[in-house]
Amino acid sequence: MFFATLIDEANGSLFLPAISLENLVASDVFVGVVEVESDTACGVLAAESLHDEQGGLVLAIREIFVDEAYQRKGAGRCLIRFLQDVAPTWGVGALICTFLESNKKVSRFLKKTGFYEEKQKDTLYECALSDLSRTTGGKGLTYKPLSKIKGTDWDALVKVAEKRDYAVSVRSSYDPKISTAVFDKEEKPQGALLISEGEDGLFVEAMLPFVENNGSQLSTLLQGACESAMQARPPETKVSVAVHDDLAQELYILDVAKINAKKTDNIVTYTCETTVG
Secondary structure, rough: EEEEOOOOOOHHHHHHHHHHHHHHHOOEEEEEEEEOOOOEEEEEEEEEEEOOOOOEEEEEEEEEOOHHHOOOOOOHHHHHHHHHHHHHHOOEEEEEEEOOOOOOOOOHHHHHHHOOEEEEEEEEEEEEEOOOOOOOOOOEEEEEEHOOOOOHHHHHHHHHHHHHOOOOOOOHHOOOOEEEEOOOOOEEEEEEEEEEEOEEEEEEEEEEOOOOOOOOHHHHHHHHHHHHHOOOOOOOOOOEEEEEOOHHHHHHHHHOOOEEEEEEEEEEEEEEEEEOO
């Protein structure tokens, strides 16, 4: 038998070490599960609060971990059901999570707990820093690293990201020296490029146009960010970008930058709607 609980400062040390640093930083809701008989912490779930296109609150599940000794015994279902019960009291309209279609184990688990799936293609683009072509920026534009972006400009960036279905995390999730935003003559934000650093190199997590048809500005951002990266990293450092097939503007930018597609996977977004209290 298992019971689940919200994780706070008092019990965090029992559960949070099982969560990856990336998901620990990006998430703001944590649930732990305990096996009753042995009083053993055996699993944890991390989720991020986001808004959908209509402005409604959703929880994006970023990670679910259950100790191998307690898998297939109900610990994972206990985590999900706890979140399904408590989420409506917070005004959350849905729980969502995204995985590769090939992850059949996760697919079966989520379907058993009330989630339905929506499939789409996701293409991974890769290149080395040295392979990026040089691009030219628009006139009268100013480029600033994330470390110099004001809080109000960050808030504007987050709102644009939410409208375009990007899950933008807290600022500390991205490299402040490489992630960049572009501003016009009136200091209004025009676009942004958010980059994080992983074990295999750099990952472009979001290319965000603030205005229509500014692909050239964003391709310049991509080039400028990678030039900054080359100052501290070897030219063979890998740059990766994952793009949904329906985001034509991002595909155009990548074509300008001569980044080649490496592989295409079917990704699945699983959704479980809740009854908002």
